[in-house]
Structures are given as C-alpha cells and as structure tokens.
Amino acid sequence: MPTKILSIDDSRTIRLIVAKAFQPYDVTMYEGADGEKGLAVAAEEKPDLIILDVTMPVMDGVTMLGKLKEDPTLKEIPVIMLTAESGRENVLQIARMGVRDYLVKPFKENQLIEKVSRIVPLQKKPAAN
Amino acid sequence: MRAPVPTTEISEFINRHFVDICQTMLSITATSISPVVFPLHADRVSGSVGFEGENVVGSIYLHLSPHLAARAATAMLGLPPEESPSGEAEINDVVSELTNMAGGGFKSWLCDTGVSCAMSPPAIIRGGAFDIETTPGAERICLSFDCENEPVLFEVHIKFN
Numbered sequence: 001m002p003t004k005i006l007s008i009d010d011s012r013t014i015r016l017i018v019a020k021a022f023q024p025y026d027v028t029m030y031e032g033a034d035g036e037k038g039l040a041v042a043a044e045e046k047p048d049l050i051i052l053d054v055t056m057p058v059m060d061g062v063t064m065l066g067k068l069k070e071d072p073t074l075k076e077i078p079v080i081m082l083t084a085e086s087g088r089e090n091v092l093q094i095a096r097m098g099v100r101d102y103l104v105k106p107f108k109e110n111q112l113i114e115k116v117s118r119i120v121p122l123q124k125k126p127a128a129n
Numbered sequence: 130m131r132a133p134v135p136t137t138e139i140s141e142f143i144n145r146h147f148v149d150i151c152q153t154m155l156s157i158t159a160t161s162i163s164p165v166v167f168p169l170h171a172d173r174v175s176g177s178v179g180f181e182g183e184n185v186v187g188s189i190y191l192h193l194s195p196h197l198a199a200r201a202a203t204a205m206l207g208l209p210p211e212e213s214p215s216g217e218a219e220i221n222d223v224v225s226e227l228t229n230m231a232g233g234g235f236k237s238w239l240c241d242t243g244v245s246c247a248m249s250p251p252a253i254i255r256g257g258a259f260d261i262e263t264t265p266g267a268e269r270i271c272l273s274f275d276c277e278n279e280p281v282l283f284e285v286h287i288k289f290n
Contacts, residue, residue, distance in 0.1 A: 011222055011225065011226045011229070012219070012222050013202075013205055013206060013223045013225075013226045014226060016206055016207075017205065017206070017207070020207050055229075055248075055250065057250065083233070084229050084230045084232070084233025084234065085233045085234075085236055085237045085240075085248070086233075086234065086237045087236070087237030087238070087240040087241050088240070088241055089240055089245070090237060090240070105154075105226075105229075105230045105233065106149065106150045106153035106154045106230050107153065108153055
C-alpha cells in the first residue's frame, strides 16, 4: 500500500518541489494551501506523515499543529515542519511543539527524502518497462 | 537604543546566505559583484518582506530581471530547460519563495545576534518605473550578484531603535 504524505504549504512552488521529490517512490501525495485546508485533508485521508510549513495565511503551521495534537484521531500522525527560519529560538520552539523533525529552507530533495524515510517507509516504484 | 549590527557583518551574512539559496534551490552559482551593478530602471520582478521587532525595523528586497525570474522558476519547479513556466503567477510564487527564504534566513541570523523580530509574508512588485526609498533613519545596504550572467540586487533597509 502506498505511503500517504500530506504536504501543507501556501507556496505552490514548495508543494510542487515536495511532490516531485516523492515521484520515484510509492507515495500518494495530498496537499493543502493552509492549516485549515490541511486539517480537513488530514481528517479525511489520515496520512502517514505531514510535511507542514510554519508561516501560512488563514491558519499557520503552529496553530494547525496545536489542533492536530488536540484531536485524538490525528495526534499520532508524525509531522515534519518546514521553515525558512533557522534561528535558535525558532528551532527550540519547533522542538517543543512535539514535531518529529524539521527542515530549514533552502533544502535539497535528498535532505527531505532522508528525513521522511527515517519516519515512514519509502519504497521505490518499480521501473517502467 | 540597541547597538546596531555592523553593516559589514550584515553584508557578509547576506553574501553567504544568498549564494547558498541559489546553489541549493536553483543550482545556479551566484557571485558577489562590487561595486553594485543593477539596471534599476529596467523591468524587474522584485520580492519583498518586512521585519519588525522591539529594537529593529526594516525590509528586504530581492530584484531579478524577468528573464532570471523565469529561469529561476524553471529550475525550482524542475521543468526541462526548454520549458517555460506557465505564467506570471508561477514566476511570482517562485520569487516570493526565494524572498521568503532570503528574509527568513536574515531574520533568524538577526535573532541569533540578539535582535528578535518577526517577518511579514512576501509580496511581489513588477515593473521598472518605481523607486524604493528608505524611511528616515534607516540604512540601505545593497549587494549585487552575478547569477551566471544575470544580475540580482539584494537590498536591506534596516533601522535599529
């Protein structure tokens, strides 16, 4: 069964980069452009992992993470936070929120794959004939 | 009043950070150019973010030629080199994200030097017939880069309170 990954970022560019990174793998991607949409998709699809941007309109990543942790049906879903801010305070704040890992932008595809593969299984798709 | 972070330190950080962004996200080699060279009255795609804290206020502007902005979008979206991004919205989103990374890194670095601040979401300005002026008391730091024969201007307007 494919691994289900939910990517939540207000930037379509970042959502495309994330989706492209997982193309070689047996992964079903879901997307949300803000925390509110992300929560709705998470509730419906119950992904195996969420990749969550911090700064977004409507509902930011921190607020969404709080709501996720309050929901008994969603709180166990592992979350990797994506952030453009690498400062000590920001990293400590992210660590305190109970995320499994974080990735600072700019990032390379292989860094994302490496972090995700430590949390959920990633199987390469069989080569096309 | 807080002692301002020296301009030389700000410039050195931006040099390192912008080169890293270009290499990591675009696979483009950016080289710092001095003195500053950028055709400010030519058409450009400019991303901006603001930052503000108790001891600091300012903005960051990243100016790209339309051609480099399209090239950056092609690289960042992983399109084949011969394929162009589908439109201005796609290019704007890429320049927004590059500006967000530039601003986010700068904001984090400022915070690590003891100057806490928050950052605004990015905005895009297109065109050539506009000037960006500093507010009273703000310092303007300009750095230009050559991104494989395409010019980029990185501006920081900063005022320490």
